[in-house]
């Protein structure tokens with residue numbers, strides 16, 4: 001039987017979380033991927049999902065997904081290496097590799113699983129992994145799992161990174177991994193300088209393009225936009241954000257992907273994604289490959305809104321993407337701002353520590369390409385009202 005002290009400790013910790021406005025609860029929500037979500041029974045403009053291109057509800061994805069279910073059934077029923085493979089899986093991996101201009105690519109059940117596999121496969125006890133302080137949690141978990149030495153450098157601080165590299169230049173192997181768009185701040189990594197440092201110190205370079213795919217570089221990501229594709233060893237991405245579906249992916253040279261297939265535990269020891277997801281992914285990829293104008297439009301819209309918010313006096317950090325933080329400080333202020341926007345018909349997520357540093361609680365706006373001028377006006381009005389209420 002579980003000892004009583006165990007329960008007392010858990011109850012105490014939950015109470016502490018609640019008292020500091022940090023208790024996480026799954027919100028009472030429906031249609032979370034649609035442009036209009038239902039929150040506590042009310043229709044609200046959705047500025048909290050990562051469906052940046054509005055593809056999750058796109059009829060072409062729904063149709064492709066339904067066709068895949070009809071043909072292959074609901075579940076993959078095994079891991080890819082056993083029997084969980086379908087023709088459309090291979091098709092998706094081939095098309096993705098060609099889209100990303102790489103020799104090969106492979107799919108994972110999530111972006112999270114992809115990052116675990118990358119670290120678990122390529123890093124070991126004798127590896128030093130350099131990682132930006134604001135990298136996504138899946139990267140940190142992968143590094144932990146690998147047993148590698150983890151060297152964090154200050155967020156986007158190239159001088160600090162150089163110092164850290166210099167002091168580890170005798171290490172047996174080095175990997176640098178960075179988000180290309182930081183998910184809570186919407187700012188971008190200094191990729192050209194990072195690539196220079198990796199060349200100089202003979203370091204494997206891995207990019208997490210989860211939030212950039214579909215939006216930047218013709219939908220291919222920021223490495224493509226900046227013209228550094230060939231200087232990157234592994235390109236990690238996700239179908240769960242701009243592509244409106246689910247799954248992680250890694251693209252790169254043949255030998256690296258083959259190594260990943262052989263070593264990645266989160267690939268080997270799990271059931272493959274279901275056919276419905278693969279059907280949707282293929283449709284999403286083809287839509288973006290055929291026409292990347294939605295991403296470009298989204299970025300233009302994001303620049304306009306960020307300018308407006310800063311004009312109103314809000315702190316939007318260094319955002320240069322469709323993710324715009326509105327940094328408010330303490331947890332209560334962020335929660336109150338979220339509630340006030342709900343009254344205006346807008347849903348924006350309140351993000352608090354430990355997801356973001358202490359004292360930087362914020363609203364995280366993630367814009368979507370299908371917002372109309374009317375929607376944008378509603379957002380501007382909502383924030384103008386919020387500012388007036390704070391003064």
Ligand SMILES: Cc1ncc(COP(=O)(O)O)c(C=O)c1O
Nearest residue numbers: 110111112136179183210238240
């Ligand atoms: C930068 C980054 N990498 C990886 C992931 C994980 O992707 P997924 O949600 O597909 O597991 C996320 C998303 O939460 C992310 O923001």
